Amino acid sequence: MSIAVGDTLPDVKVIKTGADGNEPVQTGSYFAGRKVALFSVPGAFTPTCSAKHLPGFVEKAAALKAKGIDEIVCTAVNDPFVMKAWGAATGSPEITMLADGNGDFAKALGLTMDGSGFGLGQRGQRFALIIEDGTVTQVHVEAPGEFKVSSAEYLLEQL
Secondary structure (H helix, E strand, O other): OOOOOOOOOOEEEEEEOOOOEEEEHHHHHHHOOOOEEEEOOOOOOOOOHHHHHHHHHHHEEEEHHHHOOOOOEEOOOHHHHHHHHHHOOOOOEEEEEEEEEOOOHHHHHEEEEHHHOOOEEEEEEEEEEEEEEEEEEEEEEEOOOOOOOHHHHHHHHHO
């Protein structure tokens, strides 16, 4: 069963990447007390993720924050070193990168996909959530192969 509006975000350890290195964080406490736009991509440096998904959030970061978003977070089933390099390569300091290296967060959300046909193994689906003080207030999960409802533009329309 996947995460739904009104659910509390599961408490899972992920790795936050940043200028000071990698920092383990628990999602339960990390998302508490703030309004966060969280988006997930199947993989860093993959075509749609690099050409559209992350750049859209970089471009719309100020507009999302003007609508009350305190932080914009990107997650993927990638190791923290890849997530840090992807953030640096795309010029996205306003986007927090959370590495879900083992896929535990994606599994806890019930939003995994099998990318084995593309050599990716088990990954997180493409989705976006709005989280307010640890509670999910919006869930937008893409249909396979789609990129619409998890975009920054779509989230802006929903806020």
